[in-house]
Every structure is written in C-alpha cells, then in structure tokens.
Amino acid sequence: MVTGYTTAHSDRFVANLPWKETLSFGHRHGGNDDFVADYFASTLGDAFKPLGEVYQAYCEAMEEVSMAIMAVLGESLGLGSGYYRDFFADSCSIMRCNYYPPCPEPERTLGTGPHCDPSALTVLLQDGDVHGLQVLVGGAWRPVRPEPGAFVVNIGDTFMVRHCSFTYLLRYPGKLEVRKALTNGRYKSCLHRAVVRREQERRSLAFFLCPRDDRVVRPPACGERRLYPDFTWADFMRFTQRHYRADTRTLDAFAHWLSPPACSGAAPAASPPAATQAATV
Numbered sequence: 001m002v003t004g005y006t007t008a009h010s011d012r013f014v015a016n017l018p019w020k021e022t023l024s025f026g027h028r029h030g031g032n033d034d035f036v037a038d039y040f041a042s043t044l045g046d047a048f049k050p051l052g053e054v055y056q057a058y059c060e061a062m063e064e065v066s067m068a069i070m071a072v073l074g075e076s077l078g079l080g081s082g083y084y085r086d087f088f089a090d091s092c093s094i095m096r097c098n099y100y101p102p103c104p105e106p107e108r109t110l111g112t113g114p115h116c117d118p119s120a121l122t123v124l125l126q127d128g129d130v131h132g133l134q135v136l137v138g139g140a141w142r143p144v145r146p147e148p149g150a151f152v153v154n155i156g157d158t159f160m161v162r163h164c165s166f167t168y169l170l171r172y173p174g175k176l177e178v179r180k181a182l183t184n185g186r187y188k189s190c191l192h193r194a195v196v197r198r199e200q201e202r203r204s205l206a207f208f209l210c211p212r213d214d215r216v217v218r219p220p221a222c223g224e225r226r227l228y229p230d231f232t233w234a235d236f237m238r239f240t241q242r243h244y245r246a247d248t249r250t251l252d253a254f255a256h257w258l259s260p261p262a263c264s265g266a267a268p269a270a271s272p273p274a275a276t277q278a279a280t281v
C-alpha cells in the first residue's frame with residue numbers, strides 16, 4: 001500500500017490534471033494497537049498524535065460500518081452474516097482524506113479522474129454541502145449530492161469478483177452465461193469521478209475496505225472456465241498502481257496480465273494491455 005501525502009497522482013494523467021491533495025494511511029482491523037495514531041506521530045511528529053487519535057477512532061467506526069454492510073451483503077448472497085467478518089478480520093484497510101481546493105479553471109482539471117475503486121467496499125463521507133462526486137449512469141455523469149449524515153457506499157472491484165463467483169455457485173451451478181450476466185448485476189463496481197469548483201473548496205473522507213495483503217481472492221471450484229484467476233490483494237494493488245484505467249475493465253485487464261489469454265494460471269505477462277488514466281486507491 002502507498003501511504004502518505006500526495007498531490008494526487010499527477011503523473012497518471014496527460015490531460016485534465018487532478019486538482020487535489022490527499023493523505024492516505026492504513027488501518028489494521030481488530031488491532032489492539034494505535035496503528036493510525038502511531039502513524040501520524042511517527043510521520044508528522046508528536047504534535048499530530050491527537051489528530052491521529054481522531055482518525056484512529058474514525059477508522060474503527062468505519063470498520064464496524066463496513067462489517068455491518070458486509071453482513072447484509074453476506075446474507076443476501078446466502079453466505080450468512082458472519083462470512084465477511086471472518087474474511088476481513090485481519091485486514092489492513094486504507095483511509096484517504098481528499099482535499100479539493102477552489103480551482104480558477106475547473107473545466108481544465110478533475111478532482112479525481114474516472115475510476116472504479118479496487119477495494120472490496122468504499123464508505124465515503126462527503127464533507128459539507130459542496131457537491132463534486134459524479135457516477136457514470138447510462139453513459140452520462142450524474143451528481144451524487146451530499147446528504148447531511150449520510151455515507152456513499154461503493155462496491156469495489158474486489159467484491160464484484162467474489163459476488164459473481166459465489167452467486168454463480170449457489171444459485172446457478174454449471175451455467176457460465178448466468179455468471180457473465182451477474183458480472184453486470186446488482187453488486188457491480190461503479191465508475192465515478194470528482195469534479196472541482198471555481199469558488200468552493202471540497203473535502204471527502206474515503207474508507208476503503210480491503211482484504212489482508214496475502215489473502216487469496218478466489219471463487220469456489222465450479223467446473224467451468226474461470227473468469228478470473230486466483231489473486232491476492234497485494235497483486236491487485238500492484239497492478240492498479242502501475243496500470244490505471246479510466247473505465248470499468250480493470251479486472252479484465254488484470255486477469256489478462258496475470259494469465260493471458262484465459263485464466264489458466266500462467267505467469268504474468270511482461271506487457272500489460274493498453275491502459276488509460278484514472279486515480280485509484
């Protein structure tokens with residue numbers, strides 16, 4: 001995971017340069033330590049430890065929120081409410097603070113470029129009433145207006161894989177075409193971006209629920225050709241950090257990169273498929 005301060009991945013873009021600053025850090029699930037608070041103190045100095053404690057508490061609350069959502073998703077998939085609590089029990093999730101300053105030429109920039117979150121789930125707080133988040137629906141960018149006291153919850157690419165696979169096994173064993181249809185179904189990850197404003201600054205807090213680095217994301221054995229090979233979260237992170245996409249095909253590109261041309265378990269390809277620009281975790 002890449003942590004710390006950045007002027008928002010400006011190297012990833014050739015046009016519409018990103019207009020934001022971010023601070024990212026990890027949060028260890030179920031830890032009895034002060035992982036976040038210690039990170040603030042060790043990287044920014046002891047004076048920042050109290051701020052780190054605030055974020056420590058925020059991350060712990062977000063862990064609970066995301067586990068509650070996962071319990072509902074687990075139930076809806078017939079896996080039971082505890083399934084994902086176990087899967088994510090020893091995870092290290094990522095917390096990101098986004099700051100979008102006012103921009104004199106907003107039409108020439110983007111706060112955050114189009115992307116799907118690679119995480120399993122994202123819980124986003126839009127701070128204040130300045131809207132900027134947009135989601136692609138039916139080929140058009142639609143605003144997701146901030147609601148006081150409400151979070152935006154995004155399905156990430158990693159959950160999409162698990163969802164499709166489990167649903168396939170449980171409901172329609174032996175029917176590959178159904179699994180393909182479900183890839184575009186209820187729990188699909190979504191392409192989103194954030195725009196900036198001429199007069200107003202904007203802030204958002206994103207909590208990315210992620211599996212443990214070496215946790216294998218794997219569908220159950222199903223006897224049909226696999227759409228995605230086994231992979232670890234660390235593999236997927238490495239891929240998304242190097243090859244950014246401004247579309248919904250990150251997983252396909254990743255699967256191809258791992259084992260071209262089908263998911264056969266072969267060694268990763270030397271050159272990835274063409275990728276475009278996007279900001280990811």
Ligand SMILES: O=C(O)CCC(=O)C(=O)O
Pocket residue numbers: 096098112117124126132133192193194203204206280281
């Ligand atoms: O600032 C926002 O509303 C969105 C940020 C985002 O999508 C991200 O950090 O992944």
Ligand SMILES: [Fe+2]
Pocket residue numbers: 115116117122192
């Ligand atoms: Fe995002």
